[in-house]
Amino acid sequence: MSGLDRAWPELSSPTPYVWAEIKHASGHLIECEGLEAPVGALCEIRLDDGSPGILAEVIAFSSAVSKLIAFSEVTGLSRSSRIRVLSRQLGLPVGNHLLGRVIDSLGRPVDGRSLHCSNLTPQYSGRLIAPLDRNPISRSLDVGVRAINGTLTLAKGQRVALIAGSGVGKSTLLGMMTRQTRADVVVVALIGERGREAGEFISEILGPTGLEKSVVVLATSDATSVMRRRAADTAHLIAEYFRDQGKDVLLLCDSLTRVAHAQREIGLAAREPPTSKGYPPSVFGDLPKMMERGGCSDADGTITSVYTVLAEFDEGADPIVEMARSTLDGQIMLSRDLADSGLYPAINLQGSISRLAAKVCEPSLVSLATGFRRLWSLYEANKDLILVGAYERGSDEELDKAIRLRPLMQDFIRQQEHENCSLDEAHVALSKIMAMGTQ
Numbered sequence: 001m002s003g004l005d006r007a008w009p010e011l012s013s014p015t016p017y018v019w020a021e022i023k024h025a026s027g028h029l030i031e032c033e034g035l036e037a038p039v040g041a042l043c044e045i046r047l048d049d050g051s052p053g054i055l056a057e058v059i060a061f062s063s064a065v066s067k068l069i070a071f072s073e074v075t076g077l078s079r080s081s082r083i084r085v086l087s088r089q090l091g092l093p094v095g096n097h098l099l100g101r102v103i104d105s106l107g108r109p110v111d112g113r114s115l116h117c118s119n120l121t122p123q124y125s126g127r128l129i130a131p132l133d134r135n136p137i138s139r140s141l142d143v144g145v146r147a148i149n150g151t152l153t154l155a156k157g158q159r160v161a162l163i164a165g166s167g168v169g170k171s172t173l174l175g176m177m178t179r180q181t182r183a184d185v186v187v188v189a190l191i192g193e194r195g196r197e198a199g200e201f202i203s204e205i206l207g208p209t210g211l212e213k214s215v216v217v218l219a220t221s222d223a224t225s226v227m228r229r230r231a232a233d234t235a236h237l238i239a240e241y242f243r244d245q246g247k248d249v250l251l252l253c254d255s256l257t258r259v260a261h262a263q264r265e266i267g268l269a270a271r272e273p274p275t276s277k278g279y280p281p282s283v284f285g286d287l288p289k290m291m292e293r294g295g296c297s298d299a300d301g302t303i304t305s306v307y308t309v310l311a312e313f314d315e316g317a318d319p320i321v322e323m324a325r326s327t328l329d330g331q332i333m334l335s336r337d338l339a340d341s342g343l344y345p346a347i348n349l350q351g352s353i354s355r356l357a358a359k360v361c362e363p364s365l366v367s368l369a370t371g372f373r374r375l376w377s378l379y380e381a382n383k384d385l386i387l388v389g390a391y392e393r394g395s396d397e398e399l400d401k402a403i404r405l406r407p408l409m410q411d412f413i414r415q416q417e418h419e420n421c422s423l424d425e426a427h428v429a430l431s432k433i434m435a436m437g438t439q
Contacts, residue, residue, distance in 0.1 A: 019046075019082040020066070028070045028224050029269045030056060032083050035066040042087040043068060047076045055106070056083070057226045060270035067270060069226045071106075091123040092234060094241040099185070102202060102216040105230040110218055126240045126293075135296040140360040141248070141304050142423045144180020145173070147347045147413045150426035151369045152332060155356040156248055157296035159305040161256070161324040164334030164346075170308050171197070172417060173334070173345045174252050175205030178214055180420045183250035183304065185242045186214040189235035191228050192258030195220045205417075225265035232259045236293045243301035251294060255308040260287060260320045276319045284319075288327050330354040343414055350377040365427055368434050375402040376409055408433045 020035035022045075030045070037043060037058050044053040045068075054077075056068040068083070092107040093115075102111040109115050139156045142149060154160060164170045178186045188206070190198050198220055202211065215238050219231035232253060239251045253259070260283050267280030274280055294305035309324045325331055335348035349372070358366050379402040385391045386403060393400055412433060415421060421429075 019084050022077070022079055022081050022083065023065065025074065025077055028074065028226075030068045030070060030074070030077070030083075031065050032068065033064050033066075035083055035085065037066060037085045038088055040089060041085055043083050044086050045070065045074070045077065046082045046084070048078060048080050049076055051076060055086075057230070059226070059266050069224060069266060069269060071224055071227050089125055091125040092237055094124045094238060098215045098238060099213060100211050100215075102218055103234075105217065105219050105223075105227045105234050107234065124237060124241050126237050127244060129295075129298050133298045135298065137296060137356055137359055139302075140423060141250070142182040143177045143250070144182075144420045144422070145176055145345065146415050146421035146426045146429065147345065147349075148177075148332065149421060149423045150412065150430040151349060151372050152330070152347075152352055152354040153357040153361050153365075153369070153423070154304060154354060155329075155360045156302040156304055157294070158330065158354070158356050159291055159294045159307070159328045160354065161321075161328045161331040162306055162308045162334070163311055163321060163324070163331050164308070165311050165336055168334045168336050168339040168346050169344050170334055171201055171254065172205060173347075174254060174306070174308070175201065175207075175210060176345070176415075176417060177250065177306070178206055178252065179210040179418075181250050182248075184213070184247035185239075186210070186250045186252065187217070187235050187239045187242070188214055189217045189231055189251075189253045191219050191231050191253070191255065192221050192261065193218075193254070195222070225262040225269075228262035229259060229266060232290060236290060239303045239305075240293065243297050243303050244299070246300040248301065249303045251303055251305045253305065253307045255310055256287065256291075256324060257308075257310040257320050259290075263287070279319060284323060287320075287323065291324075291327055329356050338413075343410060344417075345413070345415060347413055348380070349373045349413075350380045365430075368427075368430050371434055372409065372412075372430060374398075375405060378402045379406055379409075405433060405436065408436065 018036065020032040022030060022032045024031040039058050039060060041058045043056045043058060045056055046053050054074060055071040058066055058068050060067040097115055101109060104110050137155045137157045141154045141156045143154060148154060162170055178188060198218055202216060217231050217235040219228045235251060235253060239249045242249045260279065263283045263286060264279050267282045272280030272282055294303040296302050307324060309321050311318060311321055330353050333348045333351040334346045338346035338348055378399055382391060382399060412429060
């Protein structure tokens with residue numbers, strides 16, 4: 001038995017092993033004959049020099065040829081190398097031992113410590129819940145961020161997009177939510193991040209407090225496409241496990257765009273036709289399926305999902321942004337202009353919406369939040385006229401109110417990184433500001 005088998009006994013394949021022959025290799029793409037494995041199967045590539053086997057995933061097949069993408073570098077691969085099946089479906093050893101840990105896409109620790117647990121589920125592969133069997137959404141989730149709690153209240157089981165360009169503070173906002181949320185467990189997927197930024201997020205932004213009740217799944221930008229794509233599946237599997245334990249889980253996936261990039265690489269390697277922005281059809285089929293895995297359970301647990309989306313193109317030109325908007329239950333927009341002005345978190349309520357806030361908040365609070373967002377959007381729409389002095393006070397009563405309350409509204413949005421604001425505190429602050437608007 002190989003070292004890989006000893007580390008992962010749940011992945012052992014039936015005896016005797018059936019070895020397939022390699023016919024072609026280019027980059028991380030490997031083609032072989034004689035491999036009886038479905039798409040998504042985990043395989044081992046055995047090298048001639050006796051070095052540890054290389055893991056790979058089956059991405060496509062045609063006739064007798066199977067196509068695989070390796071999880072790591074394939075240095076030393078030759079025609080005489082052999083491939084065998086380890087596992088026919090994605091499964092992980094899961095349990096409470098994962099809390100406070102940083103793991104890779106295969107569940108292996110990357111934080112320098114070993115994983116030990118006497119009570120775990122060895123090969124957890126998730127559980128599909130029919131849409132009509134899910135419990136209705138009825139409870140709010142406190143994420144500790146005043147702007148979100150007050151004006152974009154999230155519900156337990158909601159799925160929302162966090163849309164922003166690079167460098168506007170989305171990682172800091174995710175860290176605030178991780179540390180301050182009232183969710184029982186937080187699962188963070190860092191996909192396609194630079195190694196330096198991932199380390200800083202875990203040690204500085206997340207910190208010991210945030211990591212204590214979190215599981216971090218890490219696949220940096222130098223990881224292969226299947227490692228980055230599988231990291232998202234691993235994070236969802238872990239979230240589903242804790243949901244099935246009756247816990248309220250907050251799943252933060254950073255980012256959905258880089259998951260799409262990984263799937264694009266896999267799809268093009270499998271010779272799928274490129275469509276919008278070069279994305280193959282599998283991107284627009286697989287990502288909605290993944291996002292639908294969140295929500296309420298048929299028991300007590302919930303998964304509240306937040307997917308960061310990089311706005312790479314102009315408004316309406318990014319297919320991943322548009323897909324996220326149409327699939328998810330709302331979006332939180334981050335503004336570069338607000339970030340440049342020193343307002344953090346740079347949440348622009350113009351374009352932001354929580355479609356389930358009305359289900360979990362009192363009608364009076366919904367009215368206050370709607371009024372706050374309306375005044376904010378009114379000011380943003382007329383900001384240029386106001387700043388150049390072209391607007392004459394008294395011309396519009398609502399706009400006058402927005403101008404008068406603007407400093408208070410900015411203070412409401414502004415929040416220090418380690419400041420916590422509960423749902424009740426956010427609602428009280430919101431009520432005070434809107435009451436001033438009637439005076």
